[in-house]
Amino acid sequence: MRGRVTGELFRTVVANTSARALAIAGLTFATILVARTGGPSAVGEYALLRMLPGLVGVLCVLGLPGALAYFLAAPRRDLPRLWPTLIAIGFGGALFGTVVWLIASPVIAHLFFPDEPALLIAAAGVTVPTQLLLTLGKTALQGLEDRRGGDVVIAAEELAFLPCYLLPLLTGFHGVTAIVIGLGLADLVVAVEAWRRVSRLLGWRRYGLSGDGLGWFGRPDRELGKQIASYGLRGQVGGLITLLNLRLDFAILGAMAGPAVLGSYAVASKYAELLRLPGTALTWVFYPRLAKLGQSEAAATARRMIRPTLIGILLAAIPVALLTSPVMRLLYGAAFGPAVAPARVLLAGMLLAGASGVASAYLYGRGTPGLNSIVLGIGLVITVVLDVLLIPAHGAMGAAIASTAAYLSTDALLIGLLLRLSAPSNARHGRPAVPITEVTS
Template identity: 30%
Template sequence: MSTPTTRRPSFLVASATTYATSLTVAALSLGNVLVVSRALGPVGRGDVAFLTTIGTLVGYLANLGIDQSNANLGGRRPELRPALATNSLLFAAFFGAVAACVVTAIVALFPGVGGESTSSLRWLALASVPVLMLERYLATLLQADYGFGLTNLAWLMAPVVNFGVNGTLAATGVLSVTSAVATWVAGWTLSAAILVAAVARRSRFGRPDPALARSMLGFGLKTHASGVLGLGNYRLDQWLVGTLGGSRELGHYSVAVAWSEALFVLPTALVAVQRPDLVRAAPLDAARRTAVAFRLAAILTAALAGALVLAAPILCVTIFGEAFRGSITDLRILAAGGIGIVALKLMGQALTAQRMPLLETAATAVAFALGLGLDLLLIPDHGGAGAALAATLAYTTGGIVMAILFLRALGGRANDLVPRAGDFRGLARRLRPARTIGGA
């Protein structure tokens, strides 16, 4: 079978459009947080954050790394994409349903895990699990073929729906926790539907392939621990704050987290755009490209973190209201973890793209273990501030470990990660198309 020729878009154009989409998503998501917080107060905002966190966490727990398999196999073996798409659909439906049932059983045995939520609202949140899984699976499959425009459109739909619907309901005085969670589920369902249609037109859905499914699971499971632990670093603390500190404390902390998400925007965009090239690249090419991206992202992230620290009173109190003054300290502490976030994301995805997922898992596990231990130690007495400190220390430590493993595995040098004056001037030249190698 002949291999389809993929048209590679300009790295700068793809990065700019994906980054712009990320900024728009972040702005809309923050706007939605503002709408919900002002309409429902800290307690209502905490309830919504708790339920959507459950859906997001469970979706990642049940993911099994299939998205990473799609990124690698879909990038290196274009002829497999139709079967990858169909297998992804089946994986999402089966494992998503199983995960939702398992969580329901756990809450029945240990009611405290469910926080202050009702069973009907938990079921509503859990209905999102298969949808979230499928959305992620198909997004990475399309990105493996440089389909960034399609994935950006789908990614944008969920926050557009959330902000638009919740804003309308709040303006008419009928917004509730139930309607906010239902809107969240509907938004992600629309995103997944767009991706299903895009795959059907672009690579099409083929016959299920059991042998390929085993390969997808084999590689995916090697990456899965890293994905789960990475999300745990980002989301588990909110679950713990809600469980150990209550809805009001989580409401404060969730606002700080919402602002701190700005630190994830640039590295997340670069990860998405670089991944197809890194899958196809030789190790030294992958190390070079990742180092350039890290230096640029580190400079911009440090500047952004400083701005968040200075503007915290305006961001938390002026915009959200006096009831959220407790968010100021949380945000300032979270901002300090920005460089660690960049290192974990960019270097970790480079290792996985180069088929070394266990190295990414090792560094992420260090961050997760430290973060979880500090969460359990600090949240009971310090609430959101304790969770913020735990997250910052975990991200920073994990980023250092990731950098060490990255340099050793791909043959890079430590000074390659130090920002230099010519980075911005040489961006277009340095990020030219990667030299590719063969193999599956």
């Protein structure tokens, strides 16, 4: 039985990793097109517009993306008035995030897009709700354990941008305008498919036709909303810190060195993140599963995955590092030659990512996302301090060194925490995955 479970888990992780690899391929082709039409500066603007609106949106929904998978896992998914509460949080956060972006757009334009009109950057606020709609649909599929649907959405999220970006280019729009239109259209197209799958999984009653409190529409439950926000905010701290650890160097480098340097660094960063795909997939697949297991079984399952993930990432890193220079120059051209050295430094920072992905899934699954957030916060401090110290003198290479130090430190701490909490004595006496009544504790 263990062999069958392990084989099924392996296939699931491979499928999810493949979906993320397809997403990276789509992002790569889109970045190549942006680079060929606008150069490194356009790539830098594309990276910022892909990151900043989504960051604003996630901050304004009380951690809902991180809480969805937990609250949609059986049996919590059938709580009365769950969906009206989720929709109220999501809609309110999307509206608030859009207003925040509009108010902050002059400052955002001055810091990150000095050559673009503030009105155009304000218009990019339309991607705050579209990215949220897509993110929530994706995490809803995760909670409902539609792994195939989740994989489709993960791949389509980046693949859809290329045709949606070509459309405004062919109709006469260029630069940031074409990027904003492409991002918004791609988000909407994929979000519609994600929510279609969610609707099919939940049944027609979820369109509001059910009168037993299980439909999509109705009066939100304030106490349930507090529980969702409590879990979500604790988890969001970790998710936000993870995002900042991955992308804060983009913002700092863009503000200090400009879009052109950022463009080369963005290419290097996305290339190095190929090694993070298996770890992210393990978190995605493991988290809902571990949440359903008893503490001892969850601990034993997580511990068994540490060694193979460490070895697997190490073996994968060798060919990826050797191919860095030819891939960069072939795909992006000679203008992106400076991206080669930072990419190799960043690859070193990904060596522990597989095992740390298992550790994050274990912490979320046992109902303690705050521990994950604390560890990630340490990495964020390292990122900020080293970015400020190294970027002014060393540019993209300084950002790469800072991020690598933060990645390795954070991943090592997460793995150590997993080993300590999952030790047989702790696992026997540890609490099980947190039920709904304990979420606010």
